[in-house]
Amino acid sequence: MLGGDGIAVDDLVRVARGGAPVELGPAARERLAAGRAALDAALAGGAAVYGASRGLGPRAGESTAVGEAGRERAVLLGRSAGVGPSLPAEVVRAALCARLAGLALGTAGASPGVAEALAALLREGRTPPVPSIGSVGVSDLLLLAHAALPLADDVDLAPKDALSLIGTNALAVGWAALLVADATAALALADEAAALALEGYGANLSPLDARVAAARPAPGQEEASARLRALLAGSRLETPGNSRRLQDPLSFRCLPSVHGGALAALAAARETVGIELRASGDNPLVLDEGTILPTGNFHAGALALAVSGLALALHGVAVASARRVSHLFDERSSALPRGLSAAPGTTVGLAALSKSTAGLVMEIRRLATPAYLDAIDAAEGVEDLAAPALIAVGDTAAIVERLRLLSAIELLVAAQAVDVRGSVDGLGERTAALHALVREHVAVLEEDRPIGPEVDRLAGVLAAR
Numbered sequence: 001m002l003g004g005d006g007i008a009v010d011d012l013v014r015v016a017r018g019g020a021p022v023e024l025g026p027a028a029r030e031r032l033a034a035g036r037a038a039l040d041a042a043l044a045g046g047a048a049v050y051g052a053s054r055g056l057g058p059r060a061g062e063s064t065a066v067g068e069a070g071r072e073r074a075v076l077l078g079r080s081a082g083v084g085p086s087l088p089a090e091v092v093r094a095a096l097c098a099r100l101a102g103l104a105l106g107t108a109g110a111s112p113g114v115a116e117a118l119a120a121l122l123r124e125g126r127t128p129p130v131p132s133i134g135s136v137g138v139s140d141l142l143l144l145a146h147a148a149l150p151l152a153d154d155v156d157l158a159p160k161d162a163l164s165l166i167g168t169n170a171l172a173v174g175w176a177a178l179l180v181a182d183a184t185a186a187l188a189l190a191d192e193a194a195a196l197a198l199e200g201y202g203a204n205l206s207p208l209d210a211r212v213a214a215a216r217p218a219p220g221q222e223e224a225s226a227r228l229r230a231l232l233a234g235s236r237l238e239t240p241g242n243s244r245r246l247q248d249p250l251s252f253r254c255l256p257s258v259h260g261g262a263l264a265a266l267a268a269a270r271e272t273v274g275i276e277l278r279a280s281g282d283n284p285l286v287l288d289e290g291t292i293l294p295t296g297n298f299h300a301g302a303l304a305l306a307v308s309g310l311a312l313a314l315h316g317v318a319v320a321s322a323r324r325v326s327h328l329f330d331e332r333s334s335a336l337p338r339g340l341s342a343a344p345g346t347t348v349g350l351a352a353l354s355k356s357t358a359g360l361v362m363e364i365r366r367l368a369t370p371a372y373l374d375a376i377d378a379a380e381g382v383e384d385l386a387a388p389a390l391i392a393v394g395d396t397a398a399i400v401e402r403l404r405l406l407s408a409i410e411l412l413v414a415a416q417a418v419d420v421r422g423s424v425d426g427l428g429e430r431t432a433a434l435h436a437l438v439r440e441h442v443a444v445l446e447e448d449r450p451i452g453p454e455v456d457r458l459a460g461v462l463a464a465r
Contacts, residue, residue, distance in 0.1 A: 002119075004028035006278030007101040009270060012177045015122060016094035022122045024104060024115060031106030032115055036158075038290040039109030043159060049292055050284050051075075051163035057383070072157035079145040079166065082134030087175075089127040092147055094174030096122055099144065101277055102168055109286040110164035117155040118165075126150060130171075132394070137300040137387035139281070140171035147171070168281035169300040172389040176273045176307060179397050183266050183310060186400045186407070187259065189462055190317050191224075192434055193410035194255055195231035197324045199431050200417030201334055203252045204243035205232060213256055220267070221260030228255060236426030244335065251323035258320045265313035272306035300389035301372070307389065308370040311396040314403055315361075315368040321406045322357040328417045329354055340416045340445070347448050350416055353409050356452065360402045360409075367395040367402075408459035411438055412451075419444050437461075 004027040007015075014020040024032070039049070043066050048054050055062040056075065064071065096118060102108065103115045128150050134142035144166035151157070151165065198205065206212065213225040236242050247253060283295045327333040329340065329351050341349025371391040415438040418424055427435060441461050442454045 001025040002028045002101055002104045004031040004104045004106065006105070007097065009177045009180055009274055009277065012094060012097050012101070012174065012277060013181045015097045016090045016174065016178060019125065022097065022100065022119045024100075024119055028104035028115075029112060031104060032110065032112040033106075034288070035106030035109045035286045036111055038286050038288075039160060039292065041290060042292050047292060049160065050294060051167070052160035056163065066159050072159070072162040073152045075162035076145050076148055076152050076166070079142050080149060082131035082142045082146055084131045084133035086129045087132050087143075087171075090178065091171070091175045092127050092130045093122060094178050095130070095140070095144065095147055095171040096174070098174035098177070098277060099147075099165065099168065099170035102170060102280060102282065103164060105280050107280040107285050107287070108164040108167075108282040109160055109292075111155075111158045111161050113155045114151060114157065114161050114165065117151050121150060121154070135169075135171065135388070135390040136383075137169065137172065137304055137389045137391075138383050138385060139167050139283075139298040140169050140390060141166050143171050143390075144168075164282065167283060168298050169276070169303065169389055170281075172300055172303060172393050173273060173276040175390070175393045175397070176269070176303060177277065179307070179310075179393055179400065180266065180270045180273055182397065182400045183269070183314065185463075186314070186403050187262055187266060187317070188227075189404060189407045190262075190321065191227050191231060191259060193321060193407040193414065194259070194324065195228055196414035196418070196431050196434050196438075197328065197410055198228075198232065198252060198255075199235060199237065199423065199427055199435075200328055200414040200421065201248065201252060201324070202242075202244040202421065202423070203237065203248045204245055205229075205235070205237050206243075207253045208232070208256060213260075218257065218260060219264035220262070221256045223263055224258075224260035225256040228259070231430045232428045233430065235428035235431060236423070238428075242426075249323070249327055249333065251320040251327065255320070258316050262310075262313040262317050265310045269306045269310045272303055276303060299385065299387050301387040304370075304372045304387045304389040304392045307392040307396050308368075308372055311368040311370070311392070311399055314396070314399050315364050318361050318364045318399075318403050318406050321403075321410050322361045325357050325410055325413050326354055328413050334417065336417055336420050340413065340420050341448075343447055349448070350413055350445055350451060353413065353451060353455070356455070357406060357409055360406050364399050364402050367399050371395060404463060405455065405459050408455050408462055411462075412442055412455060412458060415439060415442070416445055
């Protein structure tokens with residue numbers, strides 16, 4: 001139930017993916033009624049209100065007839081100009097939920113009936129098709145117009161209702177909430193893959209010591225160390241003298257720093273998304289005392305920066321994963337047969353997967369280029385800034401998908417390294433369970449076979465847990 005103070009990230013995810021019911025609570029209804037009354041009073045007094053008694057965009061200075069028949073519907077129809085493939089249904093549901101939470105604040109001045117119709121749309125599972133291209137981050141105007149089109153048939157739209165439905169970054173914010181959930185799971189999987197790789201490599205676990213992390217308490221580092229220690233609890237590598245080297249390559253030794261930085265970036269992104277889900281991005285803003293003020297709250301720069309920071313951090317996690325896989329393949333580094341194949345002759349073993357890891361890292365590097373570096377002048381110079389949060393969210397979501405594949409490769413390779421080294425009996429409880437999970441779905445490689453499909457299958461199993 002929405003109470004008029006926004007919605008939490010996890011609650012939105014449950015609505016978007018799990019079909020959790022959505023209903024406006026008493027406080028939300030009170031805020032909606034008060035906001036609408038304030039807007040109606042201002043319009044009745046002849047106030048200049050953007051999107052109601054004045055035009056939109058470059059036509060903001062032009063007077064319009066308040067309540068002109070068909071005007072609100074025309075606003076939605078005329079701005080349904082997005083292009084490209086449709087977004088996934090769960091992303092559209094996330095956007096609708098984020099916008100409903102924003103309307104429930106009352107600061108948009110939206111009609112209570114519009115908010116109720118939007119809640120009904122979510123409850124009924126009606127998901128309008130929404131194209132993926134057309135937002136530059138100063139409101140997801142065009143794409144939200146597609147999402148709001150069904151409401152034009154469901155309810156009578158009062159002055160400014162159309163703008164209230166489409167004038168924020170609800171699409172980027174809603175999708176970012178799903179991204180935060182997915183990145184959380186992806187980093188947990190990356191921890192698991194790294195832990196099994198440490199086992200397969202016979203790594204020195206000293207860098208995971210709690211005292212080491214406390215000596216340099218960078219954001220996320222102590223948490224990352226603790227997570228990895230928990231995964232490796234009971235491993236033979238915890239006993240001094242059981243590691244193969246004094247100092248391992250940095251992709252093993254600096255794991256707390258790399259994964260810690262990603263955890264810190266994820267926490268920052270979650271906080272930013274949470275703020276957006278409790279805040280008003282509306283222009284104009286209808287205040288409690290009836291004052292109506294123009295704003296720039298629809299500028300999505302903070303969200304774009306937070307998501308881009310997460311993308312860069314995930315790139316670091318991906319690079320380290322790929323490097324550990326390379327070390328496990330390299331007999332000079334791992335002291336294991338080349339490609340982790342014990343078979344004689346010209347067998348490749350798993351070494352061909354190094355090209356897949358390289359390809360994934362290349363794609364992640366390209367996707368991690370901050371979208372905020374782009375800018376465009378639109379709407380006859382009125383919208384002379386861009387903050388493409390939606391592009392940043394889409395790119396980072398694609399990074400998460402590729403990081404899952406990298407982690408699946410690392411787990412598969414690490415399990416093979418454990419088997420070839422003959423160290424299964426020395427695994428910790430949780431790394432032993434990970435090894436068993438891999439072996440449940442992928443057999444030990446003894447002769448060359450098509451391994452790519454097995455990686456895909458393992459990735460699917462891991463994502464479904």
